[in-house]
Amino acid sequence: MVENNRMLTFVSHLVLVLGLLTVALPLWIAFVASTHGQADLIAGRIPILPGAHFMENWGTAVTSGLKRAGGVPVGLMLFNSLVMAIGIAVGKIAISIISAYAIVYFRFPFRMAIFWMIFLTLMLPVEVRILPTFEVAANLDLLDSYTGLTVPLIASATATFLFRQFFLTVPDELTEAARMDGAGPLKFFKDILLPLSWTNIAALFVILFIYGWNQYLWPLLITTDENYYTIVMGIQRMVTVSDEEPRWGIVMATAMLAMIPPVLVVIVMQRLFVKGLVEQEK
Structure with missing residues (x-):
């Protein structure tokens, strides 16, 4: 029988949260990058918050794609x-x-x-x-x-x-x-x-x-x-x-x-x- 240890429960949940963040962080960065313009992404910094080019980038991808x-x-x-x-x-x-x-x-x-x-x-x-x-x-x-x-x-x-x-x-x-x-x-x-x-x-x-x-x-x-x-x-x-x-x-x-x-x-x-x-x- 597993004992109801609060410290063990806290550590287990902490590990799960850290694992979730490790997996979710690249996905979040990819999503944020899909909402920014070209100038923001080649400026040498990684945006953390979404930008204003969501409809432009996603619309181009879905409807026409890239010529290259x-x-x-x-x-x-x-x-x-x-x-x-x-x-x-x-x-x-x-x-x-x-x-x-x-x-x-x-x-x-x-x-x-x-x-x-x-x-x-x-x-x-x-x-x-x-x-x-x-x-x-x-x-x-x-x-x-x-x-x-x-x-x-x-x-x-x-x-x-x-x-x-x-x-x-x-x-x-x-x-x-x-x-x-x-x-x-x-x-x-x-x-x-x-x-x-x-x-x-x-x-x-x-x-x-x-x-x-x-x-x-x-x-x-x-x-x-x-x-x-x-x-x-x-x-x-x-x-x-x-x-x-x-x-x-x-x-x-x-x-x-x-x-x-x-x-x-x-x-x-x-x-x-x-x-x-x-x-x-x-």
């Missing part, structure tokens, strides 16, 4: 990133859960060898296999398309492993009962395993959505058409200018807008996300 970044509106880049993140998350979960189901509940030759081959791909990061993946995508005419942004990244050994480990915890008696009731493989999967897997799916969706949202190297290779630029590519193009100082107010406004969708996903799915990570009894 291709003039692509942030709204279009957010949409491209959203399509890519949702496509990758849903694709990874769909393929992984079906693969894990086949490995656990079907008996076929070299079943475990195939599983370990999938698992060993964890040792190969995206950078190692990105050139052959790009060649395949180019040969299939997937450049500058939403299919090219999502399909080559939807395989996931990690998700397959996690679903397999969960399916192994499902009691054999449940499988036998479903079989005695006349449930076939698809009905057992749809009516029993999927409802049991919702918390795992939710936790994986949050992780994989953020993974897809933050992708930079693959979209950079697969897209040359400005209409398919993602928000991470747009921010990088706004910063890397050669002839003049970056428009930091618009850059920070774009960065703040880029954080909204992942934050919303985490907030909406927070309860299921935490439950899927810590729940042990199914």
Whole structure:
């Protein structure tokens, strides 16, 4: 039993507040910078209070973007990133859960060898296999398309492993009962395993959505058409200018807008996300 110690409570809350301030300070500075003009930000001082250029900077970012970044509106880049993140998350979960189901509940030759081959791909990061993946995508005419942004990244050994480990915890008696009731493989999967897997799916969706949202190297290779630029590519193009100082107010406004969708996903799915990570009894 934890004792009700006032000093311990005070120290615990103090640590939490300091941690919150440490995380929130960069976000506050980014927001404040998005409300100031160019002259204020290149003067060598960091503003602490919001400025008077909020509507100007945010309006430019949302409606027209910067010419040096291709003039692509942030709204279009957010949409491209959203399509890519949702496509990758849903694709990874769909393929992984079906693969894990086949490995656990079907008996076929070299079943475990195939599983370990999938698992060993964890040792190969995206950078190692990105050139052959790009060649395949180019040969299939997937450049500058939403299919090219999502399909080559939807395989996931990690998700397959996690679903397999969960399916192994499902009691054999449940499988036998479903079989005695006349449930076939698809009905057992749809009516029993999927409802049991919702918390795992939710936790994986949050992780994989953020993974897809933050992708930079693959979209950079697969897209040359400005209409398919993602928000991470747009921010990088706004910063890397050669002839003049970056428009930091618009850059920070774009960065703040880029954080909204992942934050919303985490907030909406927070309860299921935490439950899927810590729940042990199914």
